[in-house]
Amino acid sequence: MSEQQSIDLEEEYGLENPVMPYLRTDRIPHIWCPGCGIGTTVNAFAHALTDSGMDLDRIAVVSGIGCTGRVAGYLNLDSFHTTHGRAIPFATGLKLANPATKVVVYSGDGDLTAIGGNHLVHAARRNMDLMVVCVNNFTYGMTGGQVAPTTPLGPTQTTMPFGNFEEPFNLPFLADACGAVYVARWTVYHVRQLAKAMKEGLQRKGFVFIEALSPCPTLYSRRNRLGDGVDQVKYYKERSVIKHGANTKEVGLGYQGDIVVGTFVDRERPTWLDAMNAHYTTVLGNRYTPYGGTDV
Numbered sequence: 001m002s003e004q005q006s007i008d009l010e011e012e013y014g015l016e017n018p019v020m021p022y023l024r025t026d027r028i029p030h031i032w033c034p035g036c037g038i039g040t041t042v043n044a045f046a047h048a049l050t051d052s053g054m055d056l057d058r059i060a061v062v063s064g065i066g067c068t069g070r071v072a073g074y075l076n077l078d079s080f081h082t083t084h085g086r087a088i089p090f091a092t093g094l095k096l097a098n099p100a101t102k103v104v105v106y107s108g109d110g111d112l113t114a115i116g117g118n119h120l121v122h123a124a125r126r127n128m129d130l131m132v133v134c135v136n137n138f139t140y141g142m143t144g145g146q147v148a149p150t151t152p153l154g155p156t157q158t159t160m161p162f163g164n165f166e167e168p169f170n171l172p173f174l175a176d177a178c179g180a181v182y183v184a185r186w187t188v189y190h191v192r193q194l195a196k197a198m199k200e201g202l203q204r205k206g207f208v209f210i211e212a213l214s215p216c217p218t219l220y221s222r223r224n225r226l227g228d229g230v231d232q233v234k235y236y237k238e239r240s241v242i243k244h245g246a247n248t249k250e251v252g253l254g255y256q257g258d259i260v261v262g263t264f265v266d267r268e269r270p271t272w273l274d275a276m277n278a279h280y281t282t283v284l285g286n287r288y289t290p291y292g293g294t295d296v
C-alpha cells in the first residue's frame with residue numbers, strides 16, 4: 001500500500017493496536033531488522049498478558065543483552081535490561097525480594113544458554129518461580145552471528161566459517177532434565193500457540209521454560225542462503241510437527257529439519273520458596289516465620 005493510501009486506523013476510526021498499551025512507544029522505532037521474529041514474540045507476549053488478566057503492576061520483565069535483550073526496554077512494564085548472561089540471577093533476586101511479583105525473563109539463546117547457562121541450570125533445578133522466554137534464533141544476533149550453543153550442526157557462522165561442528169543443546173531436554181515444571185516450544189509461525197503457552201506460563205508457579213524459534217534473517221539466514229524472514233516462517237510452517245507430551249530427549253533440532261513443537265512438560269514440584277519454608281518450619285517449628293506468603 002502506498003503512503004497516500006495508508007489509513008491511520010487510530011485517527012480515522014479510534015481503533016488502537018491492542019499491543020500498543022504494552023509498549024514504550026517513545027522508544028520506537030525499535031532496533032530489529034526487517035523480517036526478524038523477535039517482535040512477533042513480543043506481540044504474543046502482549047496477548048498473553050491480556051489473556052491472563054494479570055495485574056500489570058505485579059509483573060516484572062528482565063532481559064540480558066542481545067537483540068532479544070532489547071525486549072525489556074520496549075515493554076511498558078517494570079522491566080530491567082541487565083548484563084549479558086545475568087538475567088536469571090537478577091530475576092531471582094527480584095523474585096525473592098518481592099515474592100508477590102511475577103517475574104519473567106525474556107532473552108536470547110546466547111544470553112540464556114551460553115554465558116548464562118549455569119544460571120539457567122540452577123534456577124530450573126531449584127524450581128525458582130520464574131517464567132523464562134528464550135528466543136532461539138540459533139545465533140548471537142547482536143554481535144554479528146557467532147556460533148551459539150543452539151546452532152545446529154552444519155550452517156556457517158562468523159566463527160564457524162566451514163560450518164558448525166559443535167553439537168547443540170536440545171533446550172527443552174535441558175530444561176526438563178534440570179527440573180522445569182513447564183516446558184514448551186513454539187515458533188513465530190505459531191503465534192496463537194505461543195501466546196497461549198506464555199499465558200499458561202504466567203499462571204504457573206515454578207520454573208517455566210518457553211523456547212520460541214525465531215528467524216535472524218540478517219545473520220543466520222542470509223549467511224546460509226536460507227532466504228528472508230518469510231522464508232524461515234514458511235520453513236517453520238512446513239516442517240513443524242505438534243507433539244504435546246513428547247519425550248524431550250527426542251526433540252533436538254537438526255539443520256532445517258523437522259521441528260517438534262508443543263507443550264512437553266507440565267508437572268508440579270515445590271518452588272524454592274515453598275521448599276525453604278517447609279524445611280525450616282519442620283526444623284525450627286514456630287521459631288520460624290514463613291517468608292513470602294504472597295508468593296504468586
Ligand SMILES: Cc1ncc(C[n+]2csc(CCOP(=O)(O)OP(=O)(O)O)c2C)c(N)n1
Pocket residue numbers: 065066067068069084107108109110111112135137139140141142143148
Ligand atoms: C560479558 C559480555 N560478554 C559478551 C558480550 C557481547 N554480547 C552481547 S549480546 C551477545 C550475544 C547475544 O546473543 P543472543 O542472546 O542469542 O541474542 P540475540 O542477539 O541473538 O537475540 C554477546 C556475546 C557482552 N555484552 N557482555
Ligand code: SF4
Pocket residue numbers: 031032033035036037038067068137141142215216217218219
Ligand atoms: S541481527 Fe538478527 S536477531 Fe538481531 S535484530 Fe537483526 S534479524 Fe533480529
Ligand SMILES: [Mg+2]
Pocket residue numbers: 066108109110135136137138139140141148
Ligand atoms: Mg540468539
